[in-house]
Amino acid sequence: MGGKREEEDFEEEEVPTELNTINSSGGFLVVSPDKLSVKYTSVNLHGHDVGVVQANKPAPVKRLVYYFEIYVKDAGAKGQIAIGFTSESFKMRRQPGWEANSCGYHGDDGLLYRGQGKGEAFGPTFTTNDTVGGVLALTVILFLLSIYISVLRLVRSYLQHYGYEDTLNSFDLAGKTTVPPVFVAQENGFNEQDNVYALNQRKTLRQLIRNGEIDAAFDKLRNWHPWIVQDDKSSTCFLLHCQKFIELVRVGALEEAVKYGRMELAKYFGLAGFEELVQDCVALLAYEKPQESSVGYLLEDSQREIVADTVNAMILSTNPNVKDLHGCLHSCLERLLRQLTACCLERRSMNGDQGEAFHLHRVLNSGKKAKC
16 A cells, blocks of 8 residues: 555656746746747846746656756857756746755856855766756755766767767767767877777778678778788787688688688797787688687677777877877776776775675676666
């Protein structure tokens, strides 16, 4: 009975459905017919020249979590946009967070204001074309705002880093945003301009390698970035030659694979760091069903991705503006996850190695299963 009563309370509680255009500041003169978009038309010359609009209903307080978001179509010349929670009697000429019983996340400085004139460090700035969300949690009435935009930036930075240009364009179109990269990247001397360096070329090369078209990838590299393949005994050339051999085995062209191995792979025998992979490649010829053998991993798509990632990193390293070459190897998202793993392992070590060891892949896989 108690559970049913709680469900009925949730159903009865009204939620915001549109903007309250009646009780809003006079600065908003243009309102969309659906009452979901407004435009501030006043001139911001003084501190009281602020346009505020509230929802038509208060945020529900009986729910465990309530979430809403805004899309900033135009932040204006000064970019002074804010999102937050206010009381019904809030002064409509003040930014959220400037008055008591209110809190606001401000886009121009990334600070969180909680009823005082001084803000506190909270999250990244946001501006035109950004989507920002707010969360009200029933347990401690926790105000969480920057998570959504930070995740978008991490994902977008990842797509840029690895040259997934088509996915990036679809991501921007679906999210109606062009979010700049996460600040961690900029602090390490690796910003968005570095991430989009030779983006279309990196996309093309990744597609060729993923399709097993290694000769075409070699040709593109010789035209676009010749220095990467001018040393035939470099790690990049080595991986490409190995992948060419693997692709020949994959399609059953064994005689051609033998000839290619004698011509291109033999030169790597005896070279430190290369011999083990060469031996595994050659071992593919010994099995009738190599995909089921101990070296069958070479025929998996993941091996193509390793080669594509290496080529991608080498191209990023040719950018004359890059200051940190290590940043070419991994995206901001991957570096963040590595740091998370290191912190969890360090915490376990400080606890006398008690408790279950932290495995990132296990956590990610459990998340996928939960969604299913």
